[in-house]
Every structure is written in C-alpha cells, then in structure tokens.
Amino acid sequence: MDRLRRAAMKQALGEQPTEDLPMMAALALADGLESPSLVELAGLSRRDPPADIRDLFAQALAELGHPLPGVEEAWRERMLDAAQAMLSGSLSHYEASEEIYWCACHLDGTAMSTDLVLLFMGLWSNWEDWPDERPIIEQDMRVVAADLLRSHGEQVLE
Incomplete structure (x- = not known):
C-alpha cells in the first residue's frame, strides 16, 4: 500500500x-x-x-480504504514522511530538513506552519553556515522532527 x-x-x-x-x-x-x-x-x-x-x-x-488526499493533506503527509525518513536515516538531516521546510511553505498559513518554516529554515541555514557545529545542529533537527511527528499523533522510534 x-x-x-x-x-x-x-x-x-x-x-x-x-x-x-x-x-x-x-x-x-x-x-x-x-x-x-x-x-x-x-x-x-x-x-x-x-x-x-x-x-x-x-x-x-x-x-482499499485510502481515498485520494487533498493538496493540504498531501503536503502534510510528505512533510511527515521526510521527518520519519530523517529519523530512520533514509534521508540525510540536511535533505529532510529542506523537504520539511519546503512542505511547510505550502501549508495553509497557520501559526504552526509558519513556525515550522522558520524553525527548519533556521536549522537548514545554520547547517550550511556552521560546518563545525553540524553534529549539534543535526541533533536539534532530530529533536524537532520527532516533535513534529508526535504533534501529528505519529509514533516516534528513537
């Protein structure tokens, strides 16, 4: 499926x-x-x-019990998939953060989506600007991705 x-x-x-x-x-x-x-x-x-x-x-x-999602739902699902991929290691922290940022940009302009855009844009930008700090930034990315998943009722394996 x-x-x-x-x-x-x-x-x-x-x-x-x-x-x-x-x-x-x-x-x-x-x-x-x-x-x-x-x-x-x-x-x-x-x-x-x-x-x-x-x-x-x-x-x-x-x-099959899975109707076509709407556009907003599809962006949200894609964003959550990116967060899950970061935590599982199937996407790099940088790639997943970029994807989460991009998806959040397409969500309705709620306070939560605006916060996500700013948060992941900052983490993604810091990752590029501060190469010596990447391990710490990546840990922050993981924490925020896990929080994002939990806020949508997803199970987080850490």
Whole structure:
C-alpha cells in the first residue's frame, strides 16, 4: 500500500505521471493488494485516456480504504514522511530538513506552519553556515522532527 499511498500523495500534488499508474496497480496486485478497480487499472495501458486512469486509480484507493488526499493533506503527509525518513536515516538531516521546510511553505498559513518554516529554515541555514557545529545542529533537527511527528499523533522510534 505504501507505493500506492505515495502515488496518491504525488497525484494530489500534480507530480505523479498518470501513465505510470497502471503499472503501479499491477505491482500492488503482485504485493497482495486487491480490489475490483485495482485489477481493472492494472489491465489498462499507458496509452489509455488519462482521465480513465485517474478515475480508476481514485476508485481503487477508495475501495482499499485510502481515498485520494487533498493538496493540504498531501503536503502534510510528505512533510511527515521526510521527518520519519530523517529519523530512520533514509534521508540525510540536511535533505529532510529542506523537504520539511519546503512542505511547510505550502501549508495553509497557520501559526504552526509558519513556525515550522522558520524553525527548519533556521536549522537548514545554520547547517550550511556552521560546518563545525553540524553534529549539534543535526541533533536539534532530530529533536524537532520527532516533535513534529508526535504533534501529528505519529509514533516516534528513537
């Protein structure tokens, strides 16, 4: 489901090539997921009408219990994925902080999103400007990423 979830997030942000969705559906079926629309989507070609592909993708996600996210939700999910990736080590502290900053810039201008932008912009900037302090800055990045995840009800493994 993780592959389809990422594709749904990218779809909401206009970053997912529609023609790749039938192959993603086929891979999801191979992974053991199944729904009538997912099977139908996997049978489509890259050259089928994009509207048909998008509609079946949305329907398959709904059948699997994961409807397409809205734009705001997709940016938030992408931001949380970056925080999780930092803590797991699959993204560097610098890359994850840049991604969190970028995503927070796209969220509605709430006090929390503004604070996140300023916080991660500062950490990211300090990381560049103070190379001798990077271990301390990276620890601060980890603390803030963990706090971000907790504030959204996510489990944090430290």
